[in-house]
Amino acid sequence: MYGLISRIDVHPGQRDSLADILLEGLTGLPGCLTYVVAKDSANPDALWVTEVWDSQASHESSLSLPSVQAAIAKGRPMIAGFSERTVTEPLGGHGLASEPAS
């Protein structure tokens, strides 16, 4: 499995809009086992995305899907930067979807 833990810093006031875009773009992602979008409870301009994929290749392939390309294009102006981005190797756990997002 392949994992990513990212903190996205958004321009002030745009966090909810970016979260909506990310959540809308989640349909039909082959190999996506977890994709959770969360607000940072202490920082009003930070959003966390935690992802688990069956492989790094599935994650990379997803980036060229039309729905993901559209989400990136729509969301990019709201993003100030990625202040943290950690690549992980998930070992297991609870809440790993057995079916692709649909």
Added chain:
Amino acid sequence: MYGLISRIDVHPGQRDSLADILLEGLTGLPGCLTYVVAKDSANPDALWVTEVWDSQASHESSLSLPSVQAAIAKGRPMIAGFSERTVTEPLGGHGLASEPAS
């Protein structure tokens, strides 16, 4: 929903053992929607745990469950510290279990 993103620093060579303990302790956690244990790909002594609970109260209640108490007691000597711990408010996504871990 209530979320936690934690980086656990382990004493050298003990990461796999701690991961096993954490994964074993996952059974029967009411309100637990996601609990993923992952190795940091760049740091051999770091483990990430990403959690989503239906409420902060469910998370707090879990800490007094016998299985969790046992996992804490067993794992504590392997832990050097928590270098990151972020509380989040998950908004949604893919891979949120609708059933408790069992």
